[in-house]
Amino acid sequence: MESTLQTKIDTLKESFDLLHQTVTFNITIMWTVLGVAAVILGWALAILAKDFARKKVDEKLKDFDERVIELMRRNPPYHHARGSAAIPATSTFKIKNLNDFSIDQLITLETFNRDGKEMARNITIDENQNINVRLINYSQQEDGAIIYWQVMWKRQDYLL
Numbered sequence: 001m002e003s004t005l006q007t008k009i010d011t012l013k014e015s016f017d018l019l020h021q022t023v024t025f026n027i028t029i030m031w032t033v034l035g036v037a038a039v040i041l042g043w044a045l046a047i048l049a050k051d052f053a054r055k056k057v058d059e060k061l062k063d064f065d066e067r068v069i070e071l072m073r074r075n076p077p078y079h080h081a082r083g084s085a086a087i088p089a090t091s092t093f094k095i096k097n098l099n100d101f102s103i104d105q106l107i108t109l110e111t112f113n114r115d116g117k118e119m120a121r122n123i124t125i126d127e128n129q130n131i132n133v134r135l136i137n138y139s140q141q142e143d144g145a146i147i148y149w150q151v152m153w154k155r156q157d158y159l160l
Contacts, residue, residue: 078107082150091138095131095151102129105154111135113143 079100085093103125111119111133120136135147 076155078152078154080150080152082148084146084148085133086145087135087138087140087143087147091135093133093147095133095149096128098129098131098151098153100156101131101153102156105156107152107154109133109151110149112148114146114148115144117143119143119147 079098081095081098083095085095087093109121109123109131111121113119119138122134122136124132124134126132131151133149135143138147
C-alpha cells in the first residue's frame with residue numbers, strides 16, 4: 001500500500017511539475033506577446049508622430065512662403081520702368097524721372113524697335129541720374145520712328 005501511495009504522490013508531484021511548467025511557459029509566451037505588441041505599438045506611434053510633425057512643419061513652411069511671397073509682391077527688391085521715345089536724327093533719347101535710380105544699381109536696360117528687335121546702344125548718366133541713350137546702327141526707315149525701352153534697377157532702400 002505504501003508503494004501505491006508513493007506512486008500516487010509521485011504522479012501527483014509530476015502533475016504539479018507539469019502544471020507548473022505549463023503555467024510558466026504560458027506566462028513567458030504572454031510576456032513575449034505583450035512585449036512584441038508594445039514594440040509594434042511604439043513603432044506605429046513613432047511613425048504617426050513623425051507624419052504629424054512633418055505635416056505641421058509643411059503647413060508652417062507653406063504659410064511662411066505665402067507671407068514672404070506677399071511681402072515680395074508688395075515690396076519688390078527692384079524697380080522697373082518701360083516706355084517709348086520718338087527718335088530724332090541724332091539717334092539719342094533720354095530716360096528721365098526714374099525713382100531711386102543709380103547707375104550702380106542698374107540690372108538691365110533694353111531697347112527694341114517696332115518689330116521687337118533689340119537695338120544696340122551706348123548709355124551715359126547725367127548729373128540728375130537721367131539715362132542718356134545713343135542707338136548704334138539705327139535706321140529710322142528699318143527700325144521705325146519710335147523705340148521702346150525697359151529698364152530694371154535694384155532698390156537702394158530695400159529691406160526684406
